[in-house]
Amino acid sequence: MNPADVNLYLVGFMGTGKTTVGRAVAQRTGFHALDSDHEIERQQRKTIPEIFAQDGEPAFRAMEREFIEHGHPAQRTLVACGGGLVVQPGMLELLKSKGVVVCLHASLDTILARTARQRNRPLLEVENPEERVRTLYAAREPIYKQSGTVILTDGRPLSDIAAHVLRAWRRDAADFARAHP
Numbered sequence: 364m365n366p367a368d369v370n371l372y373l374v375g376f377m378g379t380g381k382t383t384v385g386r387a388v389a390q391r392t393g394f395h396a397l398d399s400d401h402e403i404e405r406q407q408r409k410t411i412p413e414i415f416a417q418d419g420e421p422a423f424r425a426m427e428r429e430f431i432e433h434g435h436p437a438q439r440t441l442v443a444c445g446g447g448l449v450v451q452p453g454m455l456e457l458l459k460s461k462g463v464v465v466c467l468h469a470s471l472d473t474i475l476a477r478t479a480r481q482r483n484r485p486l487l488e489v490e491n492p493e494e495r496v497r498t499l500y501a502a503r504e505p506i507y508k509q510s511g512t513v514i515l516t517d518g519r520p521l522s523d524i525a526a527h528v529l530r531a532w533r534r535d536a537a538d539f540a541r542a543h544p
Contacts, residue, residue: 364543367392368438369536370462373528375507376500377446378477379467380516380524385443387525388532398443399430406434411445424451431457450506463535464511465528471500473517511535 371388373381382398389396400411403426407414414423427448435442449455449464458464469477475496507513512531516524 364438364540366533366536366540369532369539370394370436370438371441371528371532371536372444372458372462372464373441373467374444374449374458374464374510375446375467376469376474376503377496378474379446379469380477380521381443381446381467383521384467384516384524384528385441387521388528389441391525391529392439392441392532394439394441395436396441396443397435398445399427399448400445402430402434403427403445406430427451428454428457431461437461447503449510450503455506455510459511463532463539465531465535466507466510466513467516467524467528468507468513469516471497474500 371392371394373385373388375381382401385396385398388394403414403423404410407426409417411423414426424447427445428451431442431444431448431454444458449458455464475493478492478496512535514524514527514531
């Protein structure tokens with residue numbers, strides 16, 4: 364496989380910038396940019412909150428796995444993964460078998476500020492969303508940090524973050540291509 368064709372998967376907590384950074388990186392690589400949450404909404408013809416309410420979180424997690432296994436091209440694609448996707452059992456290994464994984468990271472304060480105004484996050488539709496973010500962040504952070512190159516997004520210009528992601532992807536894509544001829 365040509366390293367320039369290796370898929371890139373952006374993982375990380377909600378509010379770390381996966382979709383925004385993904386679009387910027389895809390523009391520079393000519394890759395097709397997909398957001399796993401948006402693709403699932405499109406396929407199901409429902410919003411994520413509707414899926415959670417009608418089908419439950421386990422059904423949504425199964426939809427995420429199906430999308431990663433079969434729902435996108437095997438090359439030249441950048442996937443911004445939903446925040447909980449990589450923390451599901453076996454998903455990190457599945458992602459790493461399909462391409463390069465880069466984790467976007469932000470401080471808890473930044474995440475709280477970025478998610479405070481958003482309404483399309485069913486896991487935050489609770490009485491105390493800030494406490495929910497703190498709990499989820501503490502539980503998920505160790506998994507994110509072992510998922511791949513970790514890139515901090517706090518207070519950095521989008522162009523700097525995108526350039527950093529591209530450097531990490533190029534380095535790791537060469538290794539991936541050697542391991543998957």
